[in-house]
Amino acid sequence: MPLVTSTELLAAAEAGNYGVGAFNAINMESAQAIFKAAEEERAPFILQVTQTTLGYTEPEELVALIKELAKKSTVPMALHLDHGRSFEKVMQFLAMGFTSVMIDGSLTEDGQGPRSWDENVEVTCKVVEAAHAIGVPVEGEFGMLGQIGGDLKGGEGALTDPDLAAKFVETTGIDILAVGVGTTHGLFKGKPYIDHERLKQIDAKVKVPLVMHGGTGVPDEDVRQGITEGIRKINFDTGIRVSFIEAVAGEIHAIEKEWDDADKSGGVRKYDIRRVLKPARAAMVEAVRDRMRVFSSSGKADLGGASSAKADPAKAAERAREAEVAKVLE
Numbered sequence: 122m123p124l125v126t127s128t129e130l131l132a133a134a135e136a137g138n139y140g141v142g143a144f145n146a147i148n149m150e151s152a153q154a155i156f157k158a159a160e161e162e163r164a165p166f167i168l169q170v171t172q173t174t175l176g177y178t179e180p181e182e183l184v185a186l187i188k189e190l191a192k193k194s195t196v197p198m199a200l201h202l203d204h205g206r207s208f209e210k211v212m213q214f215l216a217m218g219f220t221s222v223m224i225d226g227s228l229t230e231d232g233q234g235p236r237s238w239d240e241n242v243e244v245t246c247k248v249v250e251a252a253h254a255i256g257v258p259v260e261g262e263f264g265m266l267g268q269i270g271g272d273l274k275g276g277e278g279a280l281t282d283p284d285l286a287a288k289f290v291e292t293t294g295i296d297i298l299a300v301g302v303g304t305t306h307g308l309f310k311g312k313p314y315i316d317h318e319r320l321k322q323i324d325a326k327v328k329v330p331l332v333m334h335g336g337t338g339v340p341d342e343d344v345r346q347g348i349t350e351g352i353r354k355i356n357f358d359t360g361i362r363v364s365f366i367e368a369v370a371g372e373i374h375a376i377e378k379e380w381d382d383a384d385k386s387g388g389v390r391k392y393d394i395r396r397v398l399k400p401a402r403a404a405m406v407e408a409v410r411d412r413m414r415v416f417s418s419s420g421k422a423d424l425g426g427a428s429s430a431k432a433d434p435a436k437a438a439e440r441a442r443e444a445e446v447a448k449v450l451e
């Protein structure tokens with residue numbers, strides 16, 4: 122099936138009142154697991170990679186693999202850049218055929234500090250102009266997520282202000298907005314506090330789909346409630362890593378025992394990489410399937426037949442170009 126844009130998936134999710142999982146892949150096994158989970162659940166999905174993941178492998182290698190998997194997929198999916206940090210990086214991913222991109226202008230390029238309003242608006246507008254010219258939707262971020270293992274409220278000052286969020290969307294023209302409502306990338310130290318009141322206020326003022334980053338560890342009831350309050354894309358990464366590493370650790374433990382037995386009985390040790398990776402991949406499939414069910418995206422592969430002019434980025438880009446031409450002709 123050809124890749125679709127995130128706008129198409131999120132418009133259908135809006136019509137059907139469910140959430141679309143955005144799952145991070147870093148290697149062959151995690152990409153395969155995400156596709157397999159989606160096939161089994163008949164769930165539309167977003168497969169995303171970060172720019173740092175692609176520092177681990179040659180970008181083209183992982184992307185070529187994902188595109189091969191996409192050809193065989195019978196459920197709609199978008200290929201998304203997660204947390205692009207500069208205009209140049211986002212352009213690199215657009216050139217590779219990504220059908221959705223994020224510019225995270227809330228943080229500096231090295232991810233170490235906050236960007237000012239003006240800096241965020243400037244870099245986001247630049248990306249929006251370039252991506253929209255080829256019909257690709259853009260996710261922007263206003264307000265910040267808590268940092269790994271950090272304050273459970275994500276830091277009051279960093280949470281997304283509803284009025285400013287609306288202004289940010291209007292000023293930049295982004296299609297999707299990542300909001301800070303108390304979630305954190307990585308594992309939480311305790312039970313997270315999700316600011317549902319704030320989320321409702323943002324949803325009332327912002328007319329584009331909202332994204333919950335830091336989906337790992339958010340209680341199911343908070344996720345479900347968030348979906349009723351406007352969250353349409355839910356990012357899930359650490360939970361996939363946890364399932365992989367726990368399965369690998371369990372398998373290594375069993376293998377070490379077998380080595381001991383072999384050593385004692387004068388046998389030979391066996392080494393098979395697949396022995397470790399197969400259960401790890403199977404564990405990732407289950408972790409992703411579990412989230413798809415919680416997001417209520419299972420069984421929505423036909424997108425509810427939803428396809429509107431608003432959901433079609435190519436048409437949206439065409440309309441934008443026509444408006445530009447009309448302005449010049451005035």
Ligand code: 13P
Nearest residue numbers: 307334335337356358359
């Ligand atoms: P988690 O790692 O907490 O699931 O968050 C993923 C994420 O938000 C990626 O952008």
